[in-house]
Amino acid sequence: MAVYTKIFLKFPRRFWPEAPGKEFFLYASDRRGYYPVWQQFKKEYPGSDVLLVTVSDDESRRIEQQSDNQTMAEAMEVLRKMFPGKDVRDATEILVRRWWSNRFFKGTFSNWPSVNRYEYDLIRAPVGRVYFTGEHTSEKYNGYVHGAYLAGIDSADILINCVKKNMCTYNVKGKHD
Structure with missing residues:
Protein backbone atom coordinates (compact mmCIF):
# COMPACT_ATOMS: atom_id res chain seq x y z
CA MET A 1 0.00 0.00 0.00
CA ALA A 2 1.46 3.34 -1.01
CA VAL A 3 1.13 6.37 1.23
CA TYR A 4 0.33 9.67 -0.40
CA THR A 5 -1.02 12.56 1.68
CA LYS A 6 -2.92 15.50 0.22
CA ILE A 7 -2.90 18.76 2.17
CA PHE A 8 -5.27 21.55 1.14
CA LEU A 9 -4.54 25.13 2.24
CA LYS A 10 -6.99 28.02 1.80
CA PHE A 11 -5.56 31.55 1.66
CA PRO A 12 -7.08 35.01 2.09
CA ARG A 13 -5.69 35.90 -1.35
CA ARG A 14 -3.41 34.56 -4.05
CA PHE A 15 0.32 35.23 -4.03
CA TRP A 16 1.38 32.56 -6.56
CA PRO A 17 1.73 33.11 -10.32
CA GLU A 18 -1.31 32.66 -12.52
CA ALA A 19 -0.72 31.90 -16.16
CA PRO A 20 -1.00 29.03 -18.60
CA GLY A 21 1.49 26.36 -17.59
CA LYS A 22 1.58 27.53 -13.95
CA GLU A 23 -0.83 24.98 -12.50
CA PHE A 24 1.93 23.11 -10.64
CA PHE A 25 4.88 24.32 -8.55
CA LEU A 26 7.78 22.16 -7.47
CA TYR A 27 9.88 22.45 -4.33
CA ALA A 28 13.27 20.78 -4.05
CA SER A 29 14.36 19.70 -0.60
CA ASP A 30 17.14 17.52 0.77
CA ARG A 31 14.35 15.53 2.45
CA ARG A 32 12.65 13.10 0.10
CA GLY A 33 8.92 13.80 -0.22
CA TYR A 34 9.03 17.04 1.83
CA TYR A 35 6.26 19.23 0.31
CA PRO A 36 7.52 18.64 -3.26
CA VAL A 37 4.45 19.09 -5.49
CA TRP A 38 2.01 22.01 -5.20
CA GLN A 39 -1.07 22.61 -7.32
CA GLN A 40 -3.42 25.55 -7.68
CA PHE A 41 -7.10 25.25 -8.60
CA LYS A 42 -7.83 28.50 -10.44
CA LYS A 43 -9.18 26.71 -13.52
CA GLU A 44 -11.20 24.09 -11.60
CA TYR A 45 -12.47 26.37 -8.81
CA PRO A 46 -12.19 30.04 -9.80
CA GLY A 47 -11.83 32.33 -6.78
CA SER A 48 -11.06 29.50 -4.37
CA ASP A 49 -7.52 30.65 -3.44
CA VAL A 50 -6.62 27.07 -2.48
CA LEU A 51 -3.33 25.26 -2.92
CA LEU A 52 -2.87 21.50 -2.69
CA VAL A 53 0.46 20.05 -1.65
CA THR A 54 1.19 16.36 -1.89
CA VAL A 55 3.66 14.52 0.32
CA SER A 56 4.52 10.84 0.21
CA ASP A 57 5.96 7.83 2.02
CA ASP A 58 7.89 8.64 5.23
CA GLU A 59 6.90 12.32 5.14
CA SER A 60 3.24 11.30 4.84
CA ARG A 61 3.49 9.07 7.87
CA ARG A 62 5.25 11.79 9.86
CA ILE A 63 2.78 14.52 8.87
CA GLU A 64 -0.26 12.35 9.60
CA GLN A 65 0.95 12.00 13.19
CA GLN A 66 1.40 15.70 13.87
CA SER A 67 -1.17 18.43 14.44
CA ASP A 68 -2.68 20.47 11.61
CA ASN A 69 -1.05 23.57 13.14
CA GLN A 70 2.41 21.98 12.88
CA THR A 71 1.73 20.97 9.29
CA MET A 72 0.49 24.45 8.41
CA ALA A 73 3.62 26.03 9.93
CA GLU A 74 5.88 23.73 7.87
CA ALA A 75 3.92 24.37 4.68
CA MET A 76 4.01 28.13 5.20
CA GLU A 77 7.78 28.01 5.72
CA VAL A 78 8.16 26.14 2.42
CA LEU A 79 5.90 28.59 0.56
CA ARG A 80 7.84 31.58 1.87
CA LYS A 81 11.05 29.97 0.58
CA MET A 82 9.41 29.28 -2.78
CA PHE A 83 8.11 32.84 -3.17
CA PRO A 84 10.68 35.19 -1.61
CA GLY A 85 9.71 38.83 -1.72
CA LYS A 86 5.99 38.02 -1.97
CA ASP A 87 3.49 38.84 0.76
CA VAL A 88 2.72 35.23 1.71
CA ARG A 89 0.06 35.42 4.38
CA ASP A 90 -0.80 32.48 6.59
CA ALA A 91 -3.41 30.08 5.31
CA THR A 92 -6.82 30.53 6.92
CA GLU A 93 -7.82 26.85 6.71
CA ILE A 94 -6.13 23.49 6.33
CA LEU A 95 -7.40 20.03 5.49
CA VAL A 96 -5.02 17.10 5.88
CA ARG A 97 -6.17 13.77 4.49
CA ARG A 98 -4.95 11.03 6.82
CA TRP A 99 -5.49 7.85 4.82
CA TRP A 100 -2.53 5.95 6.28
CA SER A 101 -3.56 6.45 9.91
CA ASN A 102 -7.24 5.72 9.23
CA ARG A 103 -7.89 2.20 10.50
CA PHE A 104 -10.28 1.51 7.62
CA PHE A 105 -7.77 2.41 4.88
CA LYS A 106 -4.18 2.14 6.19
CA GLY A 107 -2.85 3.73 3.00
CA THR A 108 -3.78 5.71 -0.04
CA PHE A 109 -3.72 3.38 -3.01
CA SER A 110 -2.40 -0.04 -3.84
CA ASN A 111 0.91 -0.65 -5.46
CA TRP A 112 1.21 -4.22 -6.73
CA PRO A 113 4.51 -4.70 -8.56
CA SER A 114 4.65 -7.81 -10.75
CA VAL A 115 1.18 -9.13 -9.96
CA ASN A 116 -0.52 -11.16 -12.69
Missing part, protein backbone atom coordinates in the same frame (compact mmCIF):
# COMPACT_ATOMS: atom_id res chain seq x y z
CA ARG A 117 -4.20 -11.80 -13.59
CA TYR A 118 -4.33 -14.96 -11.47
CA GLU A 119 -3.18 -13.06 -8.39
CA TYR A 120 -5.69 -10.25 -9.02
CA ASP A 121 -8.44 -12.87 -9.24
CA LEU A 122 -7.31 -14.27 -5.87
CA ILE A 123 -7.29 -10.76 -4.33
CA ARG A 124 -10.88 -10.14 -5.36
CA ALA A 125 -12.20 -13.66 -4.76
CA PRO A 126 -15.19 -13.64 -2.39
CA VAL A 127 -14.99 -15.09 1.07
CA GLY A 128 -18.36 -16.66 1.68
CA ARG A 129 -20.96 -14.00 0.84
CA VAL A 130 -18.45 -11.12 1.12
CA TYR A 131 -17.27 -9.81 -2.26
CA PHE A 132 -14.26 -7.53 -2.74
CA THR A 133 -13.87 -4.73 -5.23
CA GLY A 134 -11.90 -1.50 -5.65
CA GLU A 135 -8.90 -0.11 -7.44
CA HIS A 136 -6.70 -2.75 -5.82
CA THR A 137 -8.55 -5.45 -7.78
CA SER A 138 -8.03 -3.83 -11.18
CA GLU A 139 -5.21 -5.43 -13.13
CA LYS A 140 -4.86 -2.63 -15.66
CA TYR A 141 -5.74 0.44 -13.55
CA ASN A 142 -4.76 -0.42 -9.96
CA GLY A 143 -4.10 2.66 -7.88
CA TYR A 144 -6.49 4.81 -9.92
CA VAL A 145 -10.11 5.90 -9.49
CA HIS A 146 -10.84 4.57 -12.95
CA GLY A 147 -9.68 1.14 -11.76
CA ALA A 148 -12.09 1.33 -8.82
CA TYR A 149 -14.91 2.30 -11.20
CA LEU A 150 -14.24 -0.57 -13.61
CA ALA A 151 -13.75 -3.08 -10.78
CA GLY A 152 -17.09 -1.95 -9.33
CA ILE A 153 -18.81 -2.64 -12.63
CA ASP A 154 -17.20 -6.10 -12.80
CA SER A 155 -18.29 -6.89 -9.23
CA ALA A 156 -21.81 -5.63 -9.88
CA ASP A 157 -22.03 -7.91 -12.94
CA ILE A 158 -20.87 -10.87 -10.84
CA LEU A 159 -23.51 -10.14 -8.17
CA ILE A 160 -26.27 -9.57 -10.75
CA ASN A 161 -25.48 -12.94 -12.33
CA CYS A 162 -25.59 -14.51 -8.90
CA VAL A 163 -29.00 -13.05 -8.06
CA LYS A 164 -30.74 -13.20 -11.45
CA LYS A 165 -29.19 -16.31 -12.99
CA ASN A 166 -28.26 -18.20 -9.81
CA MET A 167 -24.65 -18.25 -11.05
CA CYS A 168 -22.99 -17.60 -7.71
CA THR A 169 -19.68 -19.31 -8.23
CA TYR A 170 -16.50 -17.32 -8.64
CA ASN A 171 -13.96 -19.34 -10.54
CA VAL A 172 -10.29 -18.47 -10.35
CA LYS A 173 -8.51 -20.01 -13.29
CA GLY A 174 -5.27 -21.82 -12.59
CA LYS A 175 -2.06 -19.82 -12.57
CA HIS A 176 -0.95 -21.33 -15.91
CA ASP A 177 -4.35 -21.51 -17.66
